[in-house]
Amino acid sequence: MPEQALPQQALPQRALPRHALSHLDALESEAVHIFREVAGEFERPVILFSGGKDSIVMLHLALKAFAPAPVPFSLLHVDTGHNFPEVLEYRDHVVAAHGLRLHVASVQDYIDRGVLRERPDGTRNPLQTVPLTEKIQAERFDAVFGGGRRDEEKARAKERVFSLRDEFSQWDPRRQRPELWNLYNGRHAAGEHVRVFPLSNWTELDVWQYIAREGIELPEIYFAHEREVFQRAGMWLTAGEWGGPKDGETIEKRQVRYRTVGDMSCTGAVDSDAVTLDQVIAEIAASRLTERGATRADDKMSEAAMEDRKREGYF
Amino acid sequence: MTSTTVDTLRFATAGSVDDGKSTLVGRLLHDSKSVLTDQLEAVERVSQSRGQDTPDLALLTDGLRAEREQGITIDVAYRYFATARRRFILADTPGHVQYTRNMVTGASTAELAIILVDARNGVVEQTRRHAAIAALLRVPHIVLAVNKMDLVGYEEKEFERIVEDFAGHAAELDLPGFTPIPVSALAGDNVVDRSTRMDWYECPALLRHLESVPVGGDRSGEPARFPVQYVIRHAEIRYYAGQLVSGSLRVGDRVTVHPSGETSAITGIDVLGEDAREAYAPQSLTLRLADQRDVSRGDMITTGADVPSLTRDVRAAVCHLADRPLRVGDRVLVRHTTRTVKAIVKDLAGAAELSANDLGRITLRTAEPLALDDYADSRRTGAFILVDPADGATLTAGMVDLEEAGSHA
Numbered sequence: 001m002p003e004q005a006l007p008q009q010a011l012p013q014r015a016l017p018r019h020a021l022s023h024l025d026a027l028e029s030e031a032v033h034i035f036r037e038v039a040g041e042f043e044r045p046v047i048l049f050s051g052g053k054d055s056i057v058m059l060h061l062a063l064k065a066f067a068p069a070p071v072p073f074s075l076l077h078v079d080t081g082h083n084f085p086e087v088l089e090y091r092d093h094v095v096a097a098h099g100l101r102l103h104v105a106s107v108q109d110y111i112d113r114g115v116l117r118e119r120p121d122g123t124r125n126p127l128q129t130v131p132l133t134e135k136i137q138a139e140r141f142d143a144v145f146g147g148g149r150r151d152e153e154k155a156r157a158k159e160r161v162f163s164l165r166d167e168f169s170q171w172d173p174r175r176q177r178p179e180l181w182n183l184y185n186g187r188h189a190a191g192e193h194v195r196v197f198p199l200s201n202w203t204e205l206d207v208w209q210y211i212a213r214e215g216i217e218l219p220e221i222y223f224a225h226e227r228e229v230f231q232r233a234g235m236w237l238t239a240g241e242w243g244g245p246k247d248g249e250t251i252e253k254r255q256v257r258y259r260t261v262g263d264m265s266c267t268g269a270v271d272s273d274a275v276t277l278d279q280v281i282a283e284i285a286a287s288r289l290t291e292r293g294a295t296r297a298d299d300k301m302s303e304a305a306m307e308d309r310k311r312e313g314y315f
Numbered sequence: 316m317t318s319t320t321v322d323t324l325r326f327a328t329a330g331s332v333d334d335g336k337s338t339l340v341g342r343l344l345h346d347s348k349s350v351l352t353d354q355l356e357a358v359e360r361v362s363q364s365r366g367q368d369t370p371d372l373a374l375l376t377d378g379l380r381a382e383r384e385q386g387i388t389i390d391v392a393y394r395y396f397a398t399a400r401r402r403f404i405l406a407d408t409p410g411h412v413q414y415t416r417n418m419v420t421g422a423s424t425a426e427l428a429i430i431l432v433d434a435r436n437g438v439v440e441q442t443r444r445h446a447a448i449a450a451l452l453r454v455p456h457i458v459l460a461v462n463k464m465d466l467v468g469y470e471e472k473e474f475e476r477i478v479e480d481f482a483g484h485a486a487e488l489d490l491p492g493f494t495p496i497p498v499s500a501l502a503g504d505n506v507v508d509r510s511t512r513m514d515w516y517e518c519p520a521l522l523r524h525l526e527s528v529p530v531g532g533d534r535s536g537e538p539a540r541f542p543v544q545y546v547i548r549h550a551e552i553r554y555y556a557g558q559l560v561s562g563s564l565r566v567g568d569r570v571t572v573h574p575s576g577e578t579s580a581i582t583g584i585d586v587l588g589e590d591a592r593e594a595y596a597p598q599s600l601t602l603r604l605a606d607q608r609d610v611s612r613g614d615m616i617t618t619g620a621d622v623p624s625l626t627r628d629v630r631a632a633v634c635h636l637a638d639r640p641l642r643v644g645d646r647v648l649v650r651h652t653t654r655t656v657k658a659i660v661k662d663l664a665g666a667a668e669l670s671a672n673d674l675g676r677i678t679l680r681t682a683e684p685l686a687l688d689d690y691a692d693s694r695r696t697g698a699f700i701l702v703d704p705a706d707g708a709t710l711t712a713g714m715v716d717l718e719e720a721g722s723h724a
Contacts (some may be wrong), residue, residue, distance in 0.1 A: 019535035020561070023323060023402060032587060032599040033558040036544040039611045040653065044478040064587040065556070065599070069549040070711055112680050151391045152373075157392040164707075177709045178416045178636045180423040181698045187707025201404060203395045288352040 006208075024210050028061065029232040031198040033182065034161060035065040036195055039072055040142045041186045045143035045196075046103065046136075047248035049075040051219060052261035053085035054095075054147030054199055057207055059196060060216050063098065073145070078132045080124040081108035081262040082242040090219040103139060105131035122243035125263045129180045129314045133169035136193055143186065145196050147172045151203045152291065161200050167191035204259075205284055212277040221282065224272040235268025250278050259284075259291050324530050327406040327421035327454070330431030331441035335462045339500035340394065340407050342374025344508040346507035349396035350375060371499075390414070392423045392565070397498060416443065419712055422448055425697070426530050427544060428458040429521075431657070434467045434497075438480045446481070451632055451714060452487040453694060456510040456528050457485075460521065463515065465499040469517040496521050498591035505581040523586040529624035535595035537561040538621035539568075540688070540696050542652035543614045547601060553602035554585065555610055557653070560695045563595040564602070564618065572608060573615040573686035574625055576599055579604040613654035615696075621720040623696060624717055629658070629679040631699070631713040635669035641677075641701070641711055642668040649681055649713075657682040658701075677713065690714035 004173050005164040021029060038045050047062065051054045061072045077091060095102045107127050110116040116127050132267065136144060150157045158173050162184040165171060186194050199207070211218065229236040230245040237244055242265045256269035257280070264273055306314075331337035344350050350382040358374045362569045365371075394405040406421030408414075422428055434444050449457055459481050459723035478495040485493055497516050504510035505520045519527070521659055539562030547554040568581045568658030584591045594600045602616065610616070616625065629649070635641050645660045663669055664676035701711040 019533050020322065021597065026323070026597065029558060029597055029599040035346070036558075036599070037653075040545045066547055067585070067588045068554075069547045151395045157394065158390050175326050178389060178712070180420055180709075180712050181372065181695060181701055182424075183652075183698065185650065185700065185702060185707065187702060187710050188370065200393070201395070214609070227456050237660040288354055290351045 001166060024206065024213060027202055028064075028202065028210070029207055030182075031058075032065040032232065033076075034184070034196065034198040035062050035145075036187070038145070039066070042143040044139070044141050044192070045073045045145065046076045046139070046141045047071075047073050047145040047146065048132075049077050049091065049102075050147075050261060051077070051091040051094075052085075053207055053218060053222060054149065055210065056216060056218060057202075057210060058145060058147050058198060059094065059098075060214060066166050072265055074103060074139070076105065076132075076135060076139075076144070077105045078135075079104050079106045079108070079130045080263040081106065081111070082124050082240070084219070084221055084238070084258075084261065084264060086219045086221050087261055090217075098147050103135060105135035122266075123266045124242075126309060126314075127266060128263075129169075129309065129312050136169060137167075137191070141193060142188065143194050143196055145198065147199055148197050148205075149199050149202050149204070150197075153306045155310055157199065158260045159196055159197060159310075162186050163195040163197070164188060165193050165195055166235070169193070170312065171195075173307070182204055192289060207283070208281045208284060209272070210256070210282060219261065221258045221261065224255050224275050226253055227256050227269065228252070229254055229269060236270070238264055240264055319547070321400040323404060323425060323531055324523065324525060324528065325404045325406070325425050326427040326429065327408055327418070328429045328431065329408055329418050329449070330423070330429075330462075331411075331433070331436075331439055334431045334433045336431050337375075337407070338375035339429075339460065339462060339498070340405065341375040341530045342500045342503055342506045343405075343522065344375055344394065345372055345394060346503060347396060348399060349394075351678065363521075365468045370702065372503045385709045389473050391604075395437075397653075398522070398526060400550075403525065409555060415448070416634075418445065418446055419452065419634050419636065422452045422528070423455050423694075423712065425452075427458065427525070429458045429460050430493075431460045431462050432471055432628050432648040433480075434463045434489065435475065437477045438484065442481070443484050445508075446484055446490060447488055448634065449690045450485075450490050450635065451674060453690065453714075455491070457490060458521070458708050459495040459526065461495065461497045464497045464504060465502050467495075469499075469510075471513070474516075494518075494524060496524065534561040534597070535563045537693075539616075539618045540562055540623070541602070541616040542654070542696075543612055544615060544653050545612055546610070550558035552603065553610075554603060555614075555616070556599075556601045558599045559594055559596045560652070561594055561596045561693060564600075565593040570604065570616050570618050571622060572610050573623065574684045575609065577606075577608050577723050579606075580609055581608045593618055613652075615652065615654075617686075618695070623688050625686055627681045627684050627685045628661075629677075629681060629685065629687065629699075629715065630714075630717075631677050631679075631715045632666050633669070633675055633677045633701075633714070635671060635673045635675065635710065636712060636714045637703070637709075637710045638671050639703075639707055640668040646704060647679075647710060648702040648704050649679060649685065649699050650684050650702055651687070652696060653684055654685065655702070657704070674718075677711075687715050687717065689717040 160179045230249045257272040258269050274283045361371045362371045392407045396403050408418040408421035430445045461477050474497045498505045507522045508521050540560040543555050544557040571578050582605050584594050585601045649658045658681040659680045661680050662678040669675045688696040697715040699713045
């Protein structure tokens, strides 16, 4: 049989309806709707802002949602003490440029006070939960925006857009509220709060395509650059005061970029020549590794690492 | 493949326990090459450590510790994948009776539902329940996936028997129609590629069907519905922010604000920072009006003569979701678009109460009027949830039935 006899060849090309929104416009409209719901329903919302691409896109959407007025939320950065300097610089620049208020919850403070103990592996990502949840309680934040996407990880795939947390900030995936249509239920008792994920339906590629379309500025570490790195557990880590390299690990200069921004001790770089947004997008579209699989050591600790951290109050 | 030329299908899966739903979803993701190397390696690692010689594709989707321990799906997981023809958002919902509410969650935004049955068992009680929910929520397209065809010898008559049985139930439920597909998720027959073991089946495989089913993207021709979400005040100007649910708006249009009934005209439209002459659903936007009106969150702005019904007596089909029963006389909150009002449960079609996962009919008396459309006309302005005023729990999903109400012109 000739190939064109197959049924898939016979399908007509579908045309989009005249007024259908493009994929990115639909995602943008949905995210803005979520920001405005929170503004309408909550007293003290805050946006978790790490200086990573997802939180940068969140802030961009929030600016659009309330234009021409300023964003009616403050920002919260959970500072591990092991930050990429370029990212801190970016954070402070953005906060100043938009006249925003920044809260910082510092892991280093907790270690200095003896409340948290440094882990033997030097990784501080899991240590963020306590400073985060205590800051939420202390500032009485009732809605906390996170940049989490459901495509990132299989525990995150289970997350609602509005996710109720108890007074201990805990997530109980078996007792989540059903979430129907776009009727988000944010009711909560005093002391409880709601985590809100406006980028739930975005994929990594959507985020990058949106950044390109909107011309959003990013920290330089997202683009390929020469960097002193060493290899650990199959990832390229940046040398630094946080405890790397150890004996037997050697520093070399490589052309790399980052796919995610997190704690330096567990966020790996990937070999890359992508120096423009278009090149980054082409690289991600062709990648056979997920964002977290490629660059996050903390997610590899166990089969349920993310779920366990989320239950404790992690974002 | 860029984003602008490809549309999105939101779909949901439903099936009873052990029908192989997670395996089907895993197969769909795997065979459409939507699973990346590190995800597959993780599945292989866990499968091996359990002594299985082939990777258990169900592990791709069962993301919670308890799900892996019990081998069942507990909560909805959302998956994202794309082919050259279309993007997909899959709500992978549990089949277990006690988690039916999560199927309702997944189906509420779905344009297509896959109802899975085991070819050996045929249509069972859960199948009928899933079909009833799909009918109630008016999911536009239904696929009946008859799975485990490998265990019934790939026999056409086994498939036909089940399709006929399901068709009988579908007719009773007023389902608009359905597409039956014989599959084996385990062996990969008719999931992504046409099976060579079922020559008698001449229609496309499941993925091809998902790629070609029409999605109703354009609601701009319908009556305009603009629920006000938030009022932005800036430089002494009021901007009414919201997402246009249906229809289109133009500068100069006369508008009516519900429930006050006040009228005004649109003097400005702003689509996310850009000045616009017109806007259409489902854009998020802000409006400016000619007159200083008392407009706030919860109000509904419309244009034209086709306006929603303003009523304090709400009749609807419902699915009760919470563990605590819903009883006649209960005081609840009704959340409809951006509006929340107090209400009393007046009647449950004669029943004394509804238990978790029950489908039924309800009459509510609300403290303030709501601007309602029939759910058959709008899955947004015809939908509501009931909320427990004590602890904020989501109790019930409601679908407005204006015809039942009768008296509202």
